[in-house]
Amino acid sequence: MIIERADVIVTSPSRNFVTLKLTTDEGHTGLGDATLNGRELAVVSYLRDHVVPLLIGRDAHRIEDTWQFLYRSAYWRRGPVTMAAIAAVDMALWDIKGKAAGMPVYQLLGGASRTGLLAYGHASGKDLPELFDSVRHHLEEGYRAIRIQTGVPGLTSIYGIASNAAHEHPGSAAAASGGRYDYEPARRGAWPKEEDWDTRSYLRHVPTVFEAVRGEFGPELPLLHDAHHRLTPIQAAQLGKALEPYDLFWLEDCTPAENQEALRLVRQHTTTPLAIGEVFNTVWDYQQLIREQLIDYVRGSVTHTGGISHLRKVLDHAAQYQIKSGMHGPTDISPVGMAAAMHLGLAIHNFGIQEYMRHSAATDAVFRQSFTWRDGLLHPGDAPGLGVELDVDEAGRYPYEQAYLPFNRLADGTVHDW
Numbered sequence: 001m002i003i004e005r006a007d008v009i010v011t012s013p014s015r016n017f018v019t020l021k022l023t024t025d026e027g028h029t030g031l032g033d034a035t036l037n038g039r040e041l042a043v044v045s046y047l048r049d050h051v052v053p054l055l056i057g058r059d060a061h062r063i064e065d066t067w068q069f070l071y072r073s074a075y076w077r078r079g080p081v082t083m084a085a086i087a088a089v090d091m092a093l094w095d096i097k098g099k100a101a102g103m104p105v106y107q108l109l110g111g112a113s114r115t116g117l118l119a120y121g122h123a124s125g126k127d128l129p130e131l132f133d134s135v136r137h138h139l140e141e142g143y144r145a146i147r148i149q150t151g152v153p154g155l156t157s158i159y160g161i162a163s164n165a166a167h168e169h170p171g172s173a174a175a176a177s178g179g180r181y182d183y184e185p186a187r188r189g190a191w192p193k194e195e196d197w198d199t200r201s202y203l204r205h206v207p208t209v210f211e212a213v214r215g216e217f218g219p220e221l222p223l224l225h226d227a228h229h230r231l232t233p234i235q236a237a238q239l240g241k242a243l244e245p246y247d248l249f250w251l252e253d254c255t256p257a258e259n260q261e262a263l264r265l266v267r268q269h270t271t272t273p274l275a276i277g278e279v280f281n282t283v284w285d286y287q288q289l290i291r292e293q294l295i296d297y298v299r300g301s302v303t304h305t306g307g308i309s310h311l312r313k314v315l316d317h318a319a320q321y322q323i324k325s326g327m328h329g330p331t332d333i334s335p336v337g338m339a340a341a342m343h344l345g346l347a348i349h350n351f352g353i354q355e356y357m358r359h360s361a362a363t364d365a366v367f368r369q370s371f372t373w374r375d376g377l378l379h380p381g382d383a384p385g386l387g388v389e390l391d392v393d394e395a396g397r398y399p400y401e402q403a404y405l406p407f408n409r410l411a412d413g414t415v416h417d418w
């Protein structure tokens with residue numbers, strides 16, 4: 001079965017998505033997510049100008065050989081742009097293979113290891129009343145695990161606080177459903193928006209928030225928190241220790257982990273479970289984190305970690321150290337990337353939890369999906385392949401929009417991790 005055509009489709013229903021669509025001589029098509037939030041067009045060019053010409057005429061069944069060819073023949077290795085492009089090709093070839101076999105991709109990966117995938121959603125609020133309202137909203141939606149993010153006294157704008165969809169995101173899923181919280185985890189703008197940050201205020205405030213949430217919602221509900229790369233290792237250790245009484249499911253991105261060794265210091269001081277990896281893109285980024293058991297969850301997404309084939313290898317390596325998956329799943333992972341994550345998550349033994357941010361109604365009209373969300377569990381469905389079809393005409397209604405992620409400055413003007 002030969003790849004005859006490759007299209008790179010950019011569409012922006014609510015936010016930008018980049019999708020690779022492959023078509024074979026036998027008429028099968030496959031989709032791959034290549035979305036890199038804030039740098040989408042870099043991946044578009046990498047695919048259109050450098051990868052697509054190499055795909056035409058290749059045997060669509062040779063997924064591993066195509067992966068190794070694209071990774072090693074590029075000469076320049078790793079990085080978010082390269083690995084998102086390779087991920088899209090990998091996902092599209094698994095989609096095609098599933099359709100040719102008449103099986104959902106999870107069956108090709110070894111079949112189901114569980115009935116469904118535990119998911120978590122993002123509750124947030126600028127203050128406790130708004131946060132509690134958001135937690136209740138997510139419990140009503142069926143979530144069995146919830147991420148907690150709040151405003152910090154003295155800071156004017158901060159990562160993670162949902163906008164009120166009804167007026168800020170017309171056309172969003174929540175606005176359509178009358179819900180109060182739609183959520184763009186990284187509220188983007190046509191120019192990088194400057195946000196402010198102060199670690200000492202944050203470290204004083206967060207433990208009081210979890211004290212209040214446990215008081216209101218009890219000790220059982222799995223709670224997660226994302227420090228979003230902003231702390232030094234010893235500050236991360238301080239926060240992990242301060243949160244131990246609140247029994248978090250995980251503390252995410254507690255400190256920038258390019259220096260994987262930094263997590264040794266955090267690990268020495270706290271038993272709060274740690275999740276890292278959404279900005280990583282190959283197994284080499286995790287090598288020390290996994291081998292020294294410095295983390296408990298691998299946060300990589302299929303879209304940003306070289307596809308199903310490579311993230312499977314990372315997670316099989318992690319399984320040897322009792323480390324589980326916690327795949328990244330905000331709205332900047334497209335429905336195609338989410339579907340691929342669900343197929344992989346259903347098949348592997350060391351599944352942990354799946355992040356699940358609901359896409360907007362406009363996005364769902366572009367990407368017709370067959371996954372299910374029932375009683376707090378996701379399932380990829382049993383449609384052949386990944387189970388997502390892209391409506392090219394609907395996609396054409398939403399041209400690309402320049403959109404940057406925000407950035408942080410400290411009170412003295414120093415740029416800080418966002």
Ligand code: CS2
Nearest residue numbers: 037185186226278329330332
């Ligand atoms: C966040 C992301 O979901 C998360 O854990 O870290 O929403 C992140 O801010 C975005 O993916 C950035 O594009």
Ligand code: MG
Nearest residue numbers: 226252253278
């Ligand atoms: Mg995160």
